[in-house]
Amino acid sequence: MSASAPQAHGPAATGTVTTDVPARLDRLPWSRWHWMIVIGLGTVWILDGLEVTTVGNIAGRLSEDGSGLSITSAQVTGVAAALYVAGACAGALFFGWLTDRFGRKKLFMVTLVVYLSATALTALSFNSWWFFTFRFLTGFGIGGEYAAINSAIDELIPAKYRGRVDLIINGSYWLGAIGGALLSIVMLDTSIFPKDLGWRLTFALGVVLGLVILLVRRHVPESPRWQFIHGRGEDAEALVSSVEREIEQEKGEPLPRAESEITIEQRKSIGFGLIAKTVFGRYPKRAVLGLALFIGQAFLYNAITFGFGAILTTFYDVPTGGTGYYFAVIAAGNFIGPLLLGKLFDTVGRRIMIASTYLLSGLLLFGTAWLFDRGSLSAMTLTACWCAVLFFASAGASSAYLTVSEVFPMETRAMAIAFFYALGTAAGGISGPLVFADLTESGVVGDTVLAFQIGAGLMCAAGLVAAFLAVNAERRSLEDIAEPLSVAQTTAPAPASASGT
Template sequence: MSHSDGTRLGTITTKVPARLDRLPWSRWHWMIVIGLGTVWILDGLEVTVVGNIASRLSEDGSGLPISDSQVTGLAAALYVAGACVGALFFGWLTDRFGRKKLFLITLAVYLVATAMTALSFSVWWFFLFRFFTGFGIGGEYAAINSAIDELIPSKYRGRVDLIINGSYWLGAMGGALLSVLALNTDIFPKDIGWRLTFALGVVLGLVILLVRRHVPESPRWMFIHGRSEGAEQLVDGVEKEIEQEKGRPLPEAETAITIEQRHSVGFVEIARTLFRDYPKRATLGFALFIGQAFLYNAITFGFGSILVKFFDVSSGTTGYFFAVIAFGNFLGPLLLGRLFDTWGRRPMIAGTYILSGLLLFGTAALFGAGVLTATTMTACWCVVLFFASAGASSAYLTVSEIFPMETRAMAIAFFYAIGTAAGGISGPLIFSGLTASGVVGDAVIAFCIGAALMVIAGIVAVFFAVPAEQKSLEDIATPLSARKAEQA
């Protein structure tokens, strides 16, 4: 059976997944990591910069008649809403039209929207392009997590996915320090500094686009969608390149898979697969995303106001404290990532979630007792987030590897949208009131909510986490196309 775009559909047997999984780590894999992983740095930069420049934007002379609460409230909510809509819209397109097309398109959307934000001349314009910036970033999550998991060998998939998702915090650290510089009126005028922070996002995005052009389409996506010859040629080329680099022939790939090729999967089939065929895995994804979204909102939403209100830290220096916390967040996935591949998914996912929740309960108790200073409070948060960050990154890894190939991008998009909406919409509503009240007991309640949801998610992982470490994606969840081939 042929299709209007020239591809022919049929039943094929291929060793492409096994060939990709048995590859040793190489320069080619570094190119993928740099080309695809760097966008998380942009997301971290975006979110942090806006939080830190809110006070400057609301000042007279900023060039925008906007209030502090409009920046941290409405503009932040629109960015989150854009991310949720973008994830679902582009996630569907990613499963339908391929990873490469979409990770180029979503980055282009981000670039244009950020450039337009820097040029904001009125409040509605600023709001509109915050939405479209989120729209592009949300789409990135689905296109990139699916591409990473399908291109990285199974032996390294856990740590690479965790470190890439954790690199968000490098961007957050950069954003915190950048905002301190950009808001210094001795260097930049009030109406220029904040625009330059957005313009820097555009420059970084253009650099990423140059690298990303060389990242190939996922061969796994190609052979399912009637482009098996292209997939075989692509893997042939990669194998030759790696054999030259290593100076030795690669071992023969063992396992073959037979699949019935198809062009697309409908929403109904995706929903049926997620909730009827894999209800425990869907529950796990839901629990992990909600838990991490609320923990992060409990801490990061009230972060600045807690330091200012309870510890008399000046608002101009909270960026330094945030940079320290962001560094702790990045160290978690970096140092613990390998254990997700060696000790295994279940003990590490459950362990990081439960431990970070218990540590946050402890921090809440110390804060409530009044024994912490700004420095020791920041140190406590760093320890909590060291474990929480590895756990939160593993949520993305989990939903991108435990569902069938044809539904992967949509599954990532769905759980990302749920977690982001819960954390980014209900989170601010619950936590901003609690942490801004100036009452110690209210902030303690905020911490305890986040901590409790993390512990619950960890307990769900004890029972439902999938031992996916060092396994081929096709062994973790049989592709729908392979099932069709078996039934044929």
């Protein structure tokens, strides 16, 4: 790295700097260092899945006499769910702005602490307002996680692996959902735990797991891409050089030469006005794409899927304590989708895979609605249908996060993730539970069919938008997909002296 202005190690200094850090990060082979990134940052989605699924499955228990709370099942799946999502939207915007301004590492530590603290206090709920308050604050923390972590992951993972890693990490939410579903079976068993204790211990267990993740996350570094743009070029150089030495020692061979370098005007912060102008002025088609993908998946998941337990108890007389088995099955389908399809997003390509996963999930859900309306489904066959729908929908939903985190300039990345997550999730995740809680719990078949059809229609619409507007970002550098706002010049290939190895 060469600079026309001096830099001090640690404090930010601005100037014009030429660097090959992005190219060096993208040409790295997969290593133990990358596994540390995945484990340290990605595992929080497991906690999120555990949290949300547990609440959905214990809704019936919380409404029973003796639970320790005066609350109805509809309030848990409707009001509390909407407040959780509202908190997530607010947290995404607040922490997303801070993440672009102060760095990825500081914020993904802060957001996890907020999330864990609110979860612990949820376990101590003694009345409905306390429960609602800390559901909102739990969502506030997890919304910040989405912005800070997705931006950090995309900036640290090599281009050739970025798609599959991002999808699998976001899909790991459903590993937590499996755990939450199975855990609720044990915690709702009154022969093991009293009615007013089991659900509290479930939240407490989530806190314990989160503390373990916090310890691992301490070792995850700041994004070198964020560092060199924000006047910490020497820190970025030192970090990437140390990673290269570690990987060369692990692989037993030298790394290939980096192929390009970039010259940028460093800046300490980016104004919100410039971010908005960039996202909507320079990239309007990408903005439409992001909104379509987020709104479609948010309605499907927040409005319908998380009411699955209520559908089972209302239409198939499945006892409250038994819904966890069914939910564990559809959660497995959700995780297997990104796991098996993720590589195709890097090989077949983003446009084909995003469009096809959205369209296939929507069409399969239309088929499920038709069968449900005819009375042709049992609890088991409905679950099988949902597995097929969600196998594709989960990969598509995860690709929404991937898309908005890679198609906008680096300086706007966390805020772009936050904005599209907040707006799309507000449309589907706040209004959805409030509207569909009544539809899925009414006991009227036509109401639930309508809920299915709305979700299916929005997924198909998003798939059509992706077919025309999706960006072919597979195996491309982030700086190639969207040129940084600070860029002054890009050259390729880089001179041998700039390879850093």
